[in-house]
Amino acid sequence: MxxxxxxxxxxxxxxxxxxxxxxxxxVRDGAEHSFYAQFNKTDSIKHAIVVYENQKAIxxxxxxxxxxxxxxxxxxxxxxxxxxxxxxxxxxxELESWAREANFKSCILETGxxxxxAIALYKKNGFAITANYxxxxxxxxSVCFSKSILK
Numbered sequence: 001m002x003x004x005x006x007x008x009x010x011x012x013x014x015x016x017x018x019x020x021x022x023x024x025x026x027v028r029d030g031a032e033h034s035f036y037a038q039f040n041k042t043d044s045i046k047h048a049i050v051v052y053e054n055q056k057a058i059x060x061x062x063x064x065x066x067x068x069x070x071x072x073x074x075x076x077x078x079x080x081x082x083x084x085x086x087x088x089x090x091x092x093x094e095l096e097s098w099a100r101e102a103n104f105k106s107c108i109l110e111t112g113x114x115x116x117x118a119i120a121l122y123k124k125n126g127f128a129i130t131a132n133y134x135x136x137x138x139x140x141x142s143v144c145f146s147k148s149i150l151k
Contacts, residue, residue, distance in 0.1 A: 014048045017060040129143060
């Protein structure tokens with residue numbers, strides 16, 4: 001049975017999953033890892049999702065305030081052995097719902113060109129590539145997305 005819970009970035013299962021995420025991105029990002037890592041701290045994250053299957057944490061995601069009425073999706077991860085089951089889309093949809101309930105009007109996010117599966121996920125879920133924002137402006141390997149979440 002799959003269960004999706006809303007929690008905070010202090011949840012131990014969320015922290016364990018992002019530790020696995022950080023191991024993966026450190027390898028993929030290589031020399032650029034320290035640049036991206038500075039934007040992936042959990043201290044400003046108040047909204048996190050953890051997905052459980054048979055009481056085991058298998059995936060996570062979160063959002064934080066980017067600016068007025070804009071939420072930034074962060075820390076998306078699904079265990080490699082649990083991919084291909086639609087878990088990441090479930091996480092993304094729950095994050096969008098939660099952000100909408102919190103009166104956000106849109107979501108933005110950043111991923112990298114080295115993450116084609118993430119790019120495909122975001123496109124599949126209605127996110128559109130947009131100009132790089134904030135700290136990602138001018139960063140060639142970054143791919144930024146946005147989506148209106150108004151109903």
